[in-house]
Amino acid sequence: MESLMFQGAACRCQQFLALCKLRVVSLIVFTAVIGMFLAVPGWPAWNVLWAGTLGIALVAGAAAAFNCLIEQKIDATMARTRARPLPRGELTNTQTLVFSGVVGGLGLYLLNVFVNPLTMWLTLATFVGYAVIYTAVLKPATPQNIVIGGASGAMPPVLGWVAATGEIHHDALLLFLIIFAWTPPHFWALALYRREEYAQAGLPMLPVTHGEAYTRLHVLLYTLLLFAVTMLPVGTGMGGWIYLVGAALLGGRFIHYGWRLHRQYSDDLAKETFRYSIWYLSLLFTVMLVDHYYPISI
Numbered sequence: 001m002e003s004l005m006f007q008g009a010a011c012r013c014q015q016f017l018a019l020c021k022l023r024v025v026s027l028i029v030f031t032a033v034i035g036m037f038l039a040v041p042g043w044p045a046w047n048v049l050w051a052g053t054l055g056i057a058l059v060a061g062a063a064a065a066f067n068c069l070i071e072q073k074i075d076a077t078m079a080r081t082r083a084r085p086l087p088r089g090e091l092t093n094t095q096t097l098v099f100s101g102v103v104g105g106l107g108l109y110l111l112n113v114f115v116n117p118l119t120m121w122l123t124l125a126t127f128v129g130y131a132v133i134y135t136a137v138l139k140p141a142t143p144q145n146i147v148i149g150g151a152s153g154a155m156p157p158v159l160g161w162v163a164a165t166g167e168i169h170h171d172a173l174l175l176f177l178i179i180f181a182w183t184p185p186h187f188w189a190l191a192l193y194r195r196e197e198y199a200q201a202g203l204p205m206l207p208v209t210h211g212e213a214y215t216r217l218h219v220l221l222y223t224l225l226l227f228a229v230t231m232l233p234v235g236t237g238m239g240g241w242i243y244l245v246g247a248a249l250l251g252g253r254f255i256h257y258g259w260r261l262h263r264q265y266s267d268d269l270a271k272e273t274f275r276y277s278i279w280y281l282s283l284l285f286t287v288m289l290v291d292h293y294y295p296i297s298i
Ligand code: HEM
Pocket: 023, 024, 027, 028, 031, 080, 145, 146, 147, 149, 150, 153, 154, 179, 183, 186, 187, 190, 278, 281
């Protein structure tokens, strides 16, 4: 009897965790943590590391849960999302809303009390940007949804930076710009091979509204823009040789993917490009960290 109760609680816990889109949120939190380290010469203060990381993670998870609540009908129509807890009827609207409110509230509390109020306010704005402006307003309205909405996904390194220093430095804005330029090729690579699902769901994603060829060209153009943006930290002195070589190699490979997609499309190549986009961002931020602690100035 007791073991059955335990299994039930474990299941419920898994359902709540599934709302939080843990894999996406883990990369988001990773970029925030790197932002904390890049912001200071030595190590960030201990309270920044634990409360900043936990606070940002909780609010990001709450934002993802709120997105699941708003999009449950659309999620039910797409193969990729139909196994989420709301379309499956495993959780109710009230449970999801309360979960998002409590988890997000706790995250904001930690940021306000143990980090600083500016981080708390910017994280709240990021929550509203993703959970409300992107999800409820932009996503069903325009194919530029992810370009504009990408601003929320680009905020985490700024949040990390502000957590560590209390101010918004121009180098933090460069980290923002990098993720901002990365989001369109990241998402449109996926939207290309999932175009039929998005069309069926009635969402105006770029391959649905402007066609495949137009989207492929834009993936390529954004990889070029991204390459240029990643060179800016070298100009400001934030990045040295290690960063320059790493960013050039990673960016060159991303452009190559964009070029191949543009010239000779296949769904398999689009899937590979999407997977590479995730490796790209993870490795780029790792290289930045290495460069920060082992600087070889240019
Ligand atoms: C508006 C901005 C963004 C959009 C529209 C978007 C869209 C998506 C979609 C639809 C998926 C699901 C792929 C699947 O289920 O197979 C995905 C996966 C992923 N995204 Fe994004 N993304 C955005 C921003 C970001 C950001 C800012 C990050 C991290 C910094 C990120 C990291 C990831 C990761 C790690 C995955 C893989 C998750 C997995 O393996 O399950 N995304 N993205």
